[in-house]
Amino acid sequence: MRPPPSPPARPSSRLASLAFVALLSLGSATACYLLRGTEGLREGLATAADLALAVLPVMVPALFLAAVIQGGVGRERIGRLLGADSGLRGLLLASAAGMATPGGPMAAFPLVAALAAGGADRGALVAYVSAWALNGVSRILVFEAPLLGPEFALLRFAASLPLPVLAGALARRLPLEGRVR
């Protein structure tokens, strides 16, 4: 089985999210000025500067690490790992593959459809999606660790590590029909 090629990220959606953050920033700055005057603006910028000092020193190594993981884990490799392996082993493999899958929903969900066509059971598919969403290593490295601090990211990662396996085991027992279209 060969998963479909990864669709390229749409530059328009990137621009839209940038515009959204710009609006959020402008709106909150305006509200700060109206409620607290220039003192409020100064306080907000001081907090932002503190954050930048915490974020920037780990930015380059974190992004490089994400790039290496992305390059080392090909989509074909994930497909081969996940065949129709069932039992606890299948859930563990699916969780590991989900954590290693980079990119947003446009990249991950077509892969799920391909895995389903290749015979992966619904428990493995649920474990895969949960692990990608909850513990996707590239999102943690690129966004969470720089913005909230590596300590927080490590804490949340450790606390969530076993959970996709639980979700997969739960999905196998739920009386719902989990057929992928």
Add this chain to the structure above:
Amino acid sequence: MSAAAVIVWAAALVALAVVVRRGRPALRAAALQTGTSLRTVLPTLALALPAAGFLTVLVPDRFAAALFGAETGLAGHLLATLVGAVLPGGPFVSFPVVLALWQSGAGTAQMVTLISAWSVLAVHRLVVWEGPLLGWRFAALRLVASLPLPLASGLAAEAILALLPPGTVGR
């Protein structure tokens, strides 16, 4: 530099050694990808950090602590699950919001619950991507199977925090 920053640097150096051993094309590809990510992340960060700073000023001091403070216990975790599930937008919207709440007195474990709920329940992603791409039957099964995960991650974080010396995970 914090202990965790040292870990990130050490891991990046190990990755660099691995890539160098794989040869020049692999190193080139990793360097190019790092550059592409930096070009995406830096402009957004330049906008997101001020947003986080201003939001921190705007969130009243006792508001975040009263709703999500470390003392709110299970109620705080459940509210964080609900807010996280419906928080729209990508990581650059949600993380500044979480940061502002955290800086204004929300509990660390409650913020773990919120981010876990935002990432795994993600109602907006379910409606826009998961249902249409994978079918609503699968989306429903996955949502139901994932419902307990945010609370479980928050409670596990609370247990881990209790084992660590106070102040290890600071705001």
